[in-house]
Amino acid sequence: MSEFRPSFEQQIYKFMNDPAYRPMRTSELARELGIDTSRRRAFRTALKSLETEEKIVRIRHNRWAVARAQKTVRGRLSVSPDGNGMIRVEGETRDRALYVAAENLQCGLHRDLVEAEVLPSGAGRRSGEGRVVRVLERWFTQVVGLVRHTPYYAYVVPDNPRLHQTVQLDTDPRGEPPPEDHKVVVELDEWTDPLRPLTGRCLEDIGHRDAPGVAMQCIIRSHGYRQEFPAEVEEEQQRLMASPPPVEHEHRRDRTEEVAFTIDPDTARDFDDAISIREHPEGGWLLGVHIADVSHYVRPGSAMDVEAAKRGNSVYLVDRVIMMLPEKVTAELCSLKPDRVRAAHTMECRITDEGEILSSDTFPASIRSRARLTYRQVQAYFDEGTAAGIPAEVQKGLSRLHTLTMRWRRDRLRHGSIDLALPEVECRLDTEGRIKGVETREGSEAQHLVEECMLLANRVVARRLHEAPCPALYRVHGDPEPDQWSQMAAELESLGITDPPSNQSEINAMLRRLPDGWLRYAAMLCVLRNFQRAYYTTEPGGHFGLGFECYSHFTSPIRRYPDLLIHRLLSALEQNAPPPCTAEQLANLADHCSQTEREAEEAEKESVEQKRVEYYADQLRKGHTGPYRAHIVRFLKKGLIVELEESLQRGLVAFSGITDDFYRLNEERTRAVGRRGKKRMHIGEAIDVLLVKVDTARRWLDFQFADERRTGSRGGKGRQGSRGGTRGRPAGKKGSRGNKKGRPSKSRKKR
Structure with missing residues (x-):
């Protein structure tokens, strides 16, 4: 075979360099060059060799062309x-x-x-x-997905909707492939030829897709998370718990006499921020924001630090938390528990009665919290004056802080900060993790109080680092691009908002004009969809959403690695010590933590979606099909996406199930118009729907109109989820990348 390769390569390359040559597929090239079937294998080897040498390239539709000096x-x-x-x-x-x-x-x-x-x-x-x-x-070197069988082989359809390539399972010499409808973890083989299928080896059979707990395990595995820590981290934690470094130190200021307190959710187990406020002897107030000094215990380069950097942040799934740091360290050593002297990093500022900041400082401190309060408890105190469980010495500070922080919030929104406080979905679970209910909740004044104090501390720290000649880490949120403003305007117009905003102040003005309710919520979503992502960087920049010129993350070192880095940088600055890392190391960590943050957001969103869909699957089993009040949020070719008011759950109403007319979409896909009766449906329209199908594997719901006049015998045809009913089927055209949704090719069946 080798004797043919040089002549083949020369022959191919000369032919393809002819000015009259037009890109061809492998079979077409062989035919033009007169290569018979007995020499096709050597011919393909020669093509691969030329591609490896970067003399030829594969272009669209799997055609070959000479490699040019392309950018x-x-x-x-x-x-x-x-x-x-x-x-x-x-x-x-x-x-x-x-x-x-x-x-x-x-x-x-x-x-x-x-x-x-x-x-x-x-x-x-x-x-x-x-x-x-x-x-x-x-x-992705490993993927999680659903096993499917053909008469010839088994393959896996990845759970991640962004992974369109199915994975053909390698033949297991030890026995049969995993059963159909089981969820598995697959290790991917090397894949360099798009004409051949992606293959992989089954590492773990998680269980049947409908078995209890399998869905959440799939989310955890698909994102590469593990709850347990490496052995060296556990050993380091044990040593640290047995002999923790002392809190008192000459460089640490004593703030144990300050009346500090924490405010957290009812279920919180670690408390990484406390607040204190008292009258200043020269007038006004002295505010202290005290953050757990995790850097006092987690040293750079330690096993715990290396693992924390790798994780980047804690991940808050619906039924569990995947911690960035081991629980004993966070919940015992670092946590600002009541009546315990704890190491903290403090931001202190002097404030006038009107809320003006006169001066600020940061320093390591020792504090002793007086009370562990909850948002519910503090809100009841604000609303009804109920002081149950709130010490008298804390009540005065709470009242003053309430006044100050509400003023700061009003001023912040007036000066460009954008109010996009969307309702959050809360899933109520029983002791075994089964979903019992879904509800939405709005932010409270108690939460706003803590938020304003943390925003202030983050700004003070960012400014101090920015003014110092040392590397720093910033939180940057860029202005929307012109095309994002245009898209925002188009989406808002579909809601009937004809005077779209073009800057920060106009966004707030628009939102203030809209009454509370679904329209305001939908407008917020339009604005958010067309924002850029916030990210970490070593270069200072503005924060568009908050309206700040310089901003950092300092207040959550227990759950965010960038905050831990900021604590170390700040400590080095305060003690005139060299920075704990180089600018290049910091830049790499900034990019890494931006990525792990996005990954965590996706996992958290998926966990909420999973439990919420399980709730509606249970409702359907019980015969509770609605009607549910919903709003149209989007149009697709196959139907309309609706969102339920009660839970923000989305699903599809297929056009094939609407029998009163045949509907066409306008060019912008913001409305559908009936061809005969000219009935109109538009984004934002309120409708009543019935639940007809729940697909827990794809986390999708199908609905139909509750109005019987608009549905009929064709309703069953439209009961497919919006991600496409054909994904993962084994049939398809030749060529694994060219097949719809990356299905395995027919040619592979012959093997």
């Missing part, structure tokens, strides 16, 4: 649930992105670090479009 970029690939991708380009402005159509992903998967060529615009392509040419670093 290439590196970046992290993000694939959307619809199959298309975006590459955040490295080495340029953070906001620059390259669009990648699904057929140009090649072997790129969601979150891979890739090299891509920039494609010329025109020929039906948008400006700023690219094609993946090489995967530099695979992000």
Whole structure:
């Protein structure tokens, strides 16, 4: 075979360099060059060799072309649930992105670090479009998914809707593949040829998709989390608990006489912030924000520190917390429990009666909390004067803080901070983790009090670090791009808001004009959808959402690694010591923690979605189908997405189940109009729906109109979730990337 390779390569390369050559598939090339079937394997080997030498490249529709001196970029690939991708380009402005159509992903998967060529615009392509040419670093080495069987092989459909490639399971020499409908963890094999299927090896059978606890375990596994800590971390925790470093030290100021107190949720187990306030001898008030000094116990480079940096943050799932640091350290050593002397890092500022900040300082301190209060308890004190469980010495400070923080909040919103306090979904679970109810809750004045104190502390710390000649870590939230403002305007117009905002103050003015209710909530969602993501960086920048010029995260070192870094940087500055890390190390940690934060947000959202869907599955089993009050939030080709008022749960009403007319969407997909009767449906419209189907595996609900005049015999045809009913089927056209949703190719069945 080897004797043919050089001549094949020369023959192929010469043929493809002919000016008349047009890109061809492998079979077309072989036919043009007169390669018979007996020599096809050597021919394919020669093609692969030329590709490895970067002399030829595979382009759209699996055709071969000569590699030109095309501009290439590196970046992290993000694939959307619809199959298309975006590459955040490295080495340029953070906001620059390259669009990648699904057929140009090649072997790129969601979150891979890739090299891509920039494609010329025109020929039906948008400006700023690219094609993946090489995967530099695979992000997902393991995936979690559902096992499916064909007569020839078993494969796995990934749970992650951004992973469109199914995984064909390697033949297990020890026996049968995992059973159908089981959830498994799969280790991916190397994948470099988009014409061949992605394969993998089953590492763990989590259990049947409907077995108790399997769904939450899948979320944990799919994000790579583990609740247990490595043995070296547990050993370090034991040593630390047996012999903790003393709190009292000459560099630590004694603030144990201050009347400090904590305010947290009822279920909180660790308390990382306390507040104190008293009259200042020269007039006004002295406010103290005391943050648990985790850096006193977790030293740089220790096993605990390395693991905390890797995790980046704690993850708050519905039924459990995956901690950044071991629980004994956070809940015992660091936690600001009542009547215990604890190490803290304090931000102290002097305030006038009107709330003006006269001066501020930061320093390590020792404190002793007087009370552990809850938001519910403090809100009852504000609303009804109920002081049950609140010491008398704390009540005076609470009342003064209430007045000051409400004034700060009003001023902050008036000067550009955007009020986007969306309702939160709360899932009520029984002792075994089963869902018993779903409700939404709004922020309270007690929560606003704590929030304003923490915002102030974060700003003071950011300003102090910014003014010092040392590296620092900032929290930056960029202004929306022009196209985001345009998209925001279009979405708001679909809600009937015809005077869209173009800056911070106009956003707040618009929201103030809207009455409380669904319309205001929907407008907030439109605004949020068109914001950029906040991130960590070593370069100071503004925070658009808060309206601050300089901002950092300092107040939650128990659950956020960036806050722990800030504590170390601040301590070094206060003690005139060298910084604990270099600017380059800090920049790398900033990027890493921005990524782990996004990952945690996704996992937390998935856990809420899972429990909420389980709740409605239980309701359906009991025959509780509604009607439910809902609002139309989006239109798709197959139907309308609605959101229930009671729980913010979303689902699909399929057009095929609406029989009073045939509906067409307008170009912007903001309304649907009936062809015969010209009936209109628009985003924001309130409707009553009945629950007809729940798919707990895909976390999706199907509804139909409660009005019987609008539904009929075709209703069953539309009962598919909006993510597509064909994902994961084994049938499909030849070529694994080209198949819809990445189904395995027919050609593989022959093997």
